[in-house]
Amino acid sequence: MQTTLPEWLRWLVGGGAGVITSGLVALLAKWDKFAVLWDRLSAEVKRYAVFVVASLLGWLGFYIQVSIGYIPRPEDPAAWLEALFSIVVSQVVYTGAKMFQRAMRS
Secondary structure, three states, X not given: OOOOHHHHHHHHHHHHHHHHHHHHHHHHOOOHHHHHHHHHOOHHHHHHHHHHHHHHHHHHHXXXXXXXXXXXXXXXXXXXXXXXXXXXXXXXXXXXXXXXHHHHHO
């Protein structure tokens, strides 16, 4: 199976940024200096931090899609806001699904 750049960017924008961010945090947690800082944070702050980073990655993926011409450029500020809002919602859905899975395991 071959994944093209447009497919990868769609995955990134559609919730994949949350997967990448979670993996990145797990990788960084093996680094002592990061782990000390990360362990000091409350679970709620960690969730917000992961959400913000995932949203930023999603926005970056969207911007790249627009810049390369894979998707049409939003025509006005309201259209940009709507597009960026939908990316944030996809990250909320991903985060909510992960929290639901953790709650079901407990």
